[in-house]
Amino acid sequence: MKNRGILIVLSGPAGTGKGTICKEFLKKNPDTVLSVSATTRSPRPGEQHGMDYYFTTRDDFEKMIAQNGFLEYAEFCENYYGTPIKAVNDKLDEGMNVILEIEVQGAMQIKEKKHDAVFVFIAPPSKKILRERIEGRGTETPAVIEKRMLAAETELKQISNYDYIIVNDDVESAVKRFEAIKEAESYKTTRNEEFIREVCR
């Protein structure tokens, strides 16, 4: 008996190490895949269709919006980005867990639709440390740093809309916390209805 996979929505400000945690988690958890987004922007050198993104036209993207084909979508810099609902559902039906690494805005769209998703927020240990990490890259102008901090503050205000918070003080520990969350979620009674029916029969 295999339960349906778990849909995990992962968000957090830029600079919290969300991408690294996700990558390390996926290496160790072959039962979980990362969702591939669709976009109308052009592929960059090296990017592969179906791997990095599903590259699509504006026309096709808007048709899919009209058909409720996205779990969530948004427009940035005149390009659409979205999570195709079918690819995600196919994986979940196979029993695979699916991670959506998306912005708070998209996460809240999914929450409103009441999908049976788990919302995980990756947070910096403190705002001071987040600033140090952003500054530490050494490649940004003060104006860009302030813009990033402001964006981070807006995202941090949404933490309470998430189910879990992982404080990234150390990547390895953060990955372990993420694993505990995934494991515990798989024991939720709501995710084991088939077993419960069976044992009650």
Place this chain on the structure above:
Amino acid sequence: MKNRGILIVLSGPAGTGKGTICKEFLKKNPDTVLSVSATTRSPRPGEQHGMDYYFTTRDDFEKMIAQNGFLEYAEFCENYYGTPIKAVNDKLDEGMNVILEIEVQGAMQIKEKKHDAVFVFIAPPSKKILRERIEGRGTETPAVIEKRMLAAETELKQISNYDYIIVNDDVESAVKRFEAIKEAESYKTTRNEEFIREVCR
């Protein structure tokens, strides 16, 4: 910064190995203690007041009921059994997690009062295996076995009122599952409000 401890309500039919899982869990998790119940029954040889039970008089027990002094209580075979609310809250305030190993009936009393508790049900892999375990003790008459199975079936019907289900196919695995649940629960945003206030400031 230390968060408040987690109140964990643990139930499951007799014969599922609930007691063993609990004992092994406590050995490995010094951040967690087992709640001690109050009872009006007489101490059995070797039982210690404050360790096995808080032994009390019928009169005092009823006074505590009147003062809402119990998280849950019930009467079995003309004796009262109950969980004193103050002892539990003191431990939680210290940041310790507290396990209540109680019957479904008591668990549902706590659920109704909307305490911020985590409800964990220990289930046998199947009803057939539960019967084998009960019969396997070799000490029970057929009538007692049937009575136990009937009681188990009544309890199993309540699984959906619990948050998590741990299938006890193997004690070591079951303890690990329990640990994942305890860990994940500690990352719930609702249990980290102080950190969230701090990081948002």
